Amino acid sequence: MAVSALAGLAAQLPDGVVVTDPDILASYRHDRAADPAAGMPLAVVRPTRTEEVQTVLRWASANRVAVVPRGAGTGLSGGATAVDGGIVLSTEKMRDITVDPVTRTAVVQPGLLNAEVKKAVAEHGLWYPPDPSSDEICSIGGNIATNAGGLCCVKYGVTTDYVLGMQVVLADGTAVRLGGPRLKDVAGLSLTKLFVGSEGTLGVVTEVTLRLLPPQPSACTVVATFDSVEAAAGAVVTITGRIRPSMLEFMDAVSINAVEDKLRMGLDRSAAAMMVAASDDRGPAGAEDAEYMARVFTEAGAKECFSTSDPAEGEAFVAARRFAIPAVEAKGSLLLEDVGVPLPALAELVGGVAKIAADRDLVISVIAHAGDGNTHPLIVFDPADAAMTERAEKAFGEIMDLAVSLGGTITGEHGVGRLKKPWLAGQLGPEAMELNRRIKAALDPDGILNPGAVI
Amino acid sequence: MAVSALAGLAAQLPDGVVVTDPDILASYRHDRAADPAAGMPLAVVRPTRTEEVQTVLRWASANRVAVVPRGAGTGLSGGATAVDGGIVLSTEKMRDITVDPVTRTAVVQPGLLNAEVKKAVAEHGLWYPPDPSSDEICSIGGNIATNAGGLCCVKYGVTTDYVLGMQVVLADGTAVRLGGPRLKDVAGLSLTKLFVGSEGTLGVVTEVTLRLLPPQPSACTVVATFDSVEAAAGAVVTITGRIRPSMLEFMDAVSINAVEDKLRMGLDRSAAAMMVAASDDRGPAGAEDAEYMARVFTEAGAKECFSTSDPAEGEAFVAARRFAIPAVEAKGSLLLEDVGVPLPALAELVGGVAKIAADRDLVISVIAHAGDGNTHPLIVFDPADAAMTERAEKAFGEIMDLAVSLGGTITGEHGVGRLKKPWLAGQLGPEAMELNRRIKAALDPDGILNPGAVI
Numbered sequence: 001m002a003v004s005a006l007a008g009l010a011a012q013l014p015d016g017v018v019v020t021d022p023d024i025l026a027s028y029r030h031d032r033a034a035d036p037a038a039g040m041p042l043a044v045v046r047p048t049r050t051e052e053v054q055t056v057l058r059w060a061s062a063n064r065v066a067v068v069p070r071g072a073g074t075g076l077s078g079g080a081t082a083v084d085g086g087i088v089l090s091t092e093k094m095r096d097i098t099v100d101p102v103t104r105t106a107v108v109q110p111g112l113l114n115a116e117v118k119k120a121v122a123e124h125g126l127w128y129p130p131d132p133s134s135d136e137i138c139s140i141g142g143n144i145a146t147n148a149g150g151l152c153c154v155k156y157g158v159t160t161d162y163v164l165g166m167q168v169v170l171a172d173g174t175a176v177r178l179g180g181p182r183l184k185d186v187a188g189l190s191l192t193k194l195f196v197g198s199e200g201t202l203g204v205v206t207e208v209t210l211r212l213l214p215p216q217p218s219a220c221t222v223v224a225t226f227d228s229v230e231a232a233a234g235a236v237v238t239i240t241g242r243i244r245p246s247m248l249e250f251m252d253a254v255s256i257n258a259v260e261d262k263l264r265m266g267l268d269r270s271a272a273a274m275m276v277a278a279s280d281d282r283g284p285a286g287a288e289d290a291e292y293m294a295r296v297f298t299e300a301g302a303k304e305c306f307s308t309s310d311p312a313e314g315e316a317f318v319a320a321r322r323f324a325i326p327a328v329e330a331k332g333s334l335l336l337e338d339v340g341v342p343l344p345a346l347a348e349l350v351g352g353v354a355k356i357a358a359d360r361d362l363v364i365s366v367i368a369h370a371g372d373g374n375t376h377p378l379i380v381f382d383p384a385d386a387a388m389t390e391r392a393e394k395a396f397g398e399i400m401d402l403a404v405s406l407g408g409t410i411t412g413e414h415g416v417g418r419l420k421k422p423w424l425a426g427q428l429g430p431e432a433m434e435l436n437r438r439i440k441a442a443l444d445p446d447g448i449l450n451p452g453a454v455i
Numbered sequence: 456m457a458v459s460a461l462a463g464l465a466a467q468l469p470d471g472v473v474v475t476d477p478d479i480l481a482s483y484r485h486d487r488a489a490d491p492a493a494g495m496p497l498a499v500v501r502p503t504r505t506e507e508v509q510t511v512l513r514w515a516s517a518n519r520v521a522v523v524p525r526g527a528g529t530g531l532s533g534g535a536t537a538v539d540g541g542i543v544l545s546t547e548k549m550r551d552i553t554v555d556p557v558t559r560t561a562v563v564q565p566g567l568l569n570a571e572v573k574k575a576v577a578e579h580g581l582w583y584p585p586d587p588s589s590d591e592i593c594s595i596g597g598n599i600a601t602n603a604g605g606l607c608c609v610k611y612g613v614t615t616d617y618v619l620g621m622q623v624v625l626a627d628g629t630a631v632r633l634g635g636p637r638l639k640d641v642a643g644l645s646l647t648k649l650f651v652g653s654e655g656t657l658g659v660v661t662e663v664t665l666r667l668l669p670p671q672p673s674a675c676t677v678v679a680t681f682d683s684v685e686a687a688a689g690a691v692v693t694i695t696g697r698i699r700p701s702m703l704e705f706m707d708a709v710s711i712n713a714v715e716d717k718l719r720m721g722l723d724r725s726a727a728a729m730m731v732a733a734s735d736d737r738g739p740a741g742a743e744d745a746e747y748m749a750r751v752f753t754e755a756g757a758k759e760c761f762s763t764s765d766p767a768e769g770e771a772f773v774a775a776r777r778f779a780i781p782a783v784e785a786k787g788s789l790l791l792e793d794v795g796v797p798l799p800a801l802a803e804l805v806g807g808v809a810k811i812a813a814d815r816d817l818v819i820s821v822i823a824h825a826g827d828g829n830t831h832p833l834i835v836f837d838p839a840d841a842a843m844t845e846r847a848e849k850a851f852g853e854i855m856d857l858a859v860s861l862g863g864t865i866t867g868e869h870g871v872g873r874l875k876k877p878w879l880a881g882q883l884g885p886e887a888m889e890l891n892r893r894i895k896a897a898l899d900p901d902g903i904l905n906p907g908a909v910i
Contacts, residue, residue, distance in 0.1 A: 102692055103797045125696070147641045158639060160648065161616060176886040181797045183827040184613060184867035186602045186652050187875075187882050188891050188909065193615065193648035197641050214697055237557055241580075242669055285737035342558045342636045372638040412639035420642075427642050431631040435898075436643050442897035443890075454643065 006043055009059045013052055019044040028090065029082040031075040033419050039084030041068070048093045050167055050175055050206040056089055057204065057448075058173030066451045067171075069200035071110060071142025074134050076336050077417025079145065079199045079453050086451075089204060091141045099124045104212045105164060105181040110141020110205055114148075117210070126212040129156040132413070133322050144205050147197030149413035151318070152216070154371030155246045155280075158413065160196040165209035168195050170202075171444040181209055194439070199415050200450040202443045219246055219278040220290035221314030224297035224305040225256075225271035229354075232273035233347035235293075235300040236370045239277070240343065243289050246280040248371030249321045252350065255365045255378070258327035259320050267320070271303060275370070276317045324367045328378045331363065335379040335396045341408030343373045352402045353377045360391045360398075374412035397423065416454045424454065461498055464514045468507055474499040483545065484537040486530040488874050494539030496523070503548045505622055505630055505661040511544055512659065512903075513628030521906045522626075524655035526565060526597025529589050531791050532872025534600065534654045534908050541906075544659060546596045554579045559667045560619060560636040565596020565660055569603075572665070581667040584611040587868070588777050599660050602652030604868035606773070607671070609826030610701045610735075613868065615651040620664035623650050625657075626899040636664055649894070654870050655905040657898045674701055674733040675745035676769030679752035679760040680711075680726035684809075687728040688802035690748075690755040691825045694732070695798065698744050701735040703826030704776045707805065710820045710833070713782035714775050722775070726758060730825065731772045779822045783833045786818065790834040790851045796863035798828045807857045808832045815846045815853075829867035852878065871909045879909070 010018040019025070020043050029038040042065065047053050060067045066086030073080055073090075082088050094109035097117065101124040108117055114135040117128050131150035132138055138148070144166070149158045165179025179185060179192040195202055226232040229252065236248060251259070251274045260267040267274065275297060279289030290307045297305050308314050328334065341349045350366050353375075357364035368375035377399050381392035400410040400423040410416070410423045425433050436455045440447075465473040474480070475498050484493040497520065502508050515522045521541030528535055528545075537543050549564035552572065556579040563572055569590040572583050586605035587593055593603070599621070604613045620634025634640060634647040650657055681687045684707065691703060706714070706729045715722040722729065730752060734744030745762045752760050763769050783789065796804045805821050808830075812819035823830035832854050836847035855865040855878040865871070865878045880888050891910045895902075 101696055102799045104696060105797075147645065149639050153639065157612075157616065160645065161612065170890075174886055174889075176890055177884065178887055178890075180862065182795050182862075182864050182867070183798075184604050184608065184795055184824070184829045185864040186868060186870055187864050187866050187879055188871065188887065189657070189894055190602065190615065190648050190652045191887065191890055191894070193645050193651075194894075196648075197645045202644070214699060241556055241559060244669060281737055282740035283736075283738050283743070285740060288738070340637050340639055342560075343638075344557045369639070374639045407635065407637075409637050409640040409642050411642050412637070413641060415641055416643065424642060429632065431629055432633055432643065432646065434629075435625075435631055435633075435646055438897045439644055439646070439649075439894065442893045 005063045009056065012055050017045055017047055017052060019046065028070065028088045031073045031078060031080040033076055033078035033081065033417060035078040035081040035418055038081045039086065041082040041088045042085050044088045044090055046090045046093045050169065053169045053204050053206050054173045054175055056087065057169055057171060060087060060448050061172050061446060064446060064448065066448055068450050069204045071139035071145060072113060072137055074138040075142060075146065075417060076414045077411065078419040079415050079417035081418050083452060091139065094206065099126065100181065101126060103181045106210045106212060108140055108208050108210060110139060110144065112140050114138050114140055114143055121212050125215060127215045128162065128210060128212055130159045130162060133325065140208065141205055144196050144208055145199050146413065146415035149369065149372065149374065151247050151249060151369065154248050154369060155244050160193055162211045163192055163196050163208055164211050166192055166195060166205050167207040168203040168205045171446065171449050179209065199417065199454050201440060201454050202449065217280045217282045218311045219280040219314060220286040220307065220309045221276065221278045221317060222290050222293045222297065222305065222307045223317045224275045224302040225268045226273040226302055229273045229350045230347040231301045232275050233350065235275065235296050236346060237343050238296045239293055240371055243279065243292060245277050245289065245293065245371060247276065247278040247318065249276040250368040250370035251321060251324055252366040254363060255324040255328055255367050258331065258365065259323055262327045262330065263320060263323065265316065265320060268304060276321045278314060325378065328365045328380065332380040333383050335381065335392050337377040337379065337396065337399050338411045338414040339377065339399055339403035339408055340372065340374040340412035341403055341406045345406040345408065346370060346373055349375060349403060349406055349408065353399055356395050356398045360395045362391055362395055364395065372412065418453055421454060460518045464511065467510050472500055472502055472507060474501065483525065483543045486528045486533060486535040488531055488533035488536065488872060490533040490536040490873055493536045494541065496537040496543045497540050499543045499545060501545045501548045505624065508624045508659050508661050509628045509630055511542065512624055512626060515542060515903050516627050516901060519901060519903065521903055523905050524659045526594035526600065527568060527592060529593040530597060530601065530872060531869045532866065533874040534870050534872035536873050538907060546594065549661065554581065555636065556581060558636045561665045561667060563595055563663050563665060565594060565599065567595050569593050569595055569598055576667050580670060582670045583617065583665055583667055585614045585617060588780065595663065596660055599651055599663055600654050601868065601870035604824065604829065606702050606704060606824065609703050609824065610699050615648055617666045618647055618651050618663055619666050621647055621650060621660050622662040623658040623660050626901065626904050634664065654872065654909050656895060656909050657904065672735045672737045673766045674735040674769060675741040675762065675764045676731065676733045676772060677745050677748045677752065677760065677762045678772045679730045679757040680723045681728040681757055684728045684805045685802040686756045687730050688805065690730065690751045691801060692798050693751045694748055695826055698734065698747060700732050700744065700748065700826060702731065702733040704731040705823040705825035706776060706779055707821040709818060710779040710783055710822050713786060713820065714778055717782045717785065718775060718778065720771065720775060723759060731776045733769060780833065783820045783835065787835040788838050790836065790847050792832040792834065792851065792854050793866045793869040794854055794858035794863055795827065795829040795867035796858055796861045800861040800863065801825060801828055804830060804858060804861055804863065808854055811850050811853045815850045817846055817850055819850065827867065873908055876909060
């Protein structure tokens, strides 16, 4: 049935939009979470226009076929894992952008990469702040789906803070316009905000209107190393209570050494923690902030502390921080965590992760957007070693349990997807879970959108 | 039936929570929108705790009694207009606040006034940015309900940008905790954001967790007067494309003269427009911004331009701007508009309002959060003059139609309430309206929460 119905869908769409080549299908089964439970899709559909997305969803609703929306496939929680007999709806070919420097907005299709959006708006002297470390490979549609964060979010906020409006196609194929290039608009419920972070479970976003800022001023950067995680974490709380850094990043001993193995920058291999902090406040204010952060780091017991107002020099340390994930990945496969806690619990979280690593006989490196309390424990394992893989999976859950026990979240910016779904109820509680289900049922009563993800 | 049922409710609550004194009931029929269609409530309920709100809503659901949530009653769109035979649920006695300087958050009950929140957090060296002009009289719960804005929002964003979590009681009495003191959290749908701006139609917020910032730096202020609205509006677009002012406010000739009538500050009575702009970037950057804005104003043809880095001197002009509504109110009753447009349409909107005023033989003054494209046309009328009142009401609708025709919104920060409801569909279109209705039905299937408001 489904295959003959599929011919009916293909007939309604331009040639090449519906793909059934088995090799291609196989390449769309996973995102970067590499979920071993991924199914085999019936087809991959790569539309270029909103109307084509509507056609797909009308067809899927009529035929009760599951649709997994997919951006660039860089998701880390299995939000785009294919399901057996379903459609993977990839937005990769929807790549238009129109920048309006007068309203300081850009209207963007979801398939454009984050870095491409940044580049296109920079040509008009403007800036799109959210900066996931994966900005060169992740799509703006995926960023919307997960409400992605990044390094500058400690000062500039996350994706949702920059989404003024969107066009979204609902499960039944209805296209809805929400919001627009208006900086303040409270007419009706805050539906734009509801779709941001909904991980493809409520609709397929086919166009977004992004708010842009004037260019980011150049930053003063401070790097400090510490003998203890607690000292570094304590400094974070002191700093954010007083000033607004534009970056406040943490690396632990494992990631410092992994980066040093690769980049040979002369990082202190004996340090327990390294902070990379910056202030982009203009003029002497940025230097004052840097001086203040250096003083706080020193008073917190920093082993070494280095400040620079040279953007290239500062960028080298930011690059080191951004390189931490690939560097640790060189040691084995990674289960990449994304837990967050209220700021004062940061040291306890990092300490707890170290204990889990010791108990499970694993290497777990922690890097963190420390100023947001959002950490990325990187669990290193060898997928060929079944016992180790099992220990890694156990540790993955234990880290989430730990974060929740500290008043934290199982995901700060990557999303719940399929990998973290078993832990969602433990964080939200039954009432909030039920509220999630009610909204889902109201918008997608047949449950065809991204079934198995989140809720 | 309802009255005997009411005795059942009163029996479940502490003495004094349920009020039925007719004089008191009468005082809760209206908010500041003074909707003539206001009904007479069965009772006013003034709970102090979440559990009491749950009791009220469980009872209301069981008895199918309408509940109108009410903050401080300062709403301008009739969002808290009482309905016949319903309950007014006032949060005015829920006034607790706990500030946590370490996480830079405050947990606040909804009845606290905006200015009281600001004061309480300032005692811990922190700042809650959203600053509606009514900050001395409006409650934080009302701010959440309307997603209130203010003067500093052009740089610092609106209420939703500062709400990290909440406790909300649903129509059936279920209390749900959403979010919390975590700066990044994408676990589950963005429900916190959905409740912000929902105007009491989806639930009653009984507690919010607010994100706080370090104190606002002192600002440099620039005041300029113009012979034409277009010149002032053009300067706004130039400025916001290049820098991030912390305030960018507009007053027209009517409001300049109304303020001057009262304050005798020596404002230029012959000016067609006055801009009050500020930058709070620290150190010389703020002064540089002020110099830049002064240059833009001058090049745009400003008649006079005055800059100051003296906070008291700057504050006098901000106070003049804040005083514009009471000053214009001295001329008669006001219908207070809240339309917004994309920035380039600002001059056209203001010009169109002047045309409506001329056509309808009315005085309409326009003040605006110009940097956000959010304007407040103030329609002056005499309620004792039936023909004039009718012309004012016609103008009220025509201004919304004009804003929508310019790609704008019928409300930037005050909410739809009951007064603007007839124009909502014209802005949102049938698909978005249907989506609003689906969410409402999912959360409040019996429609007991704020019936007649918004949707």
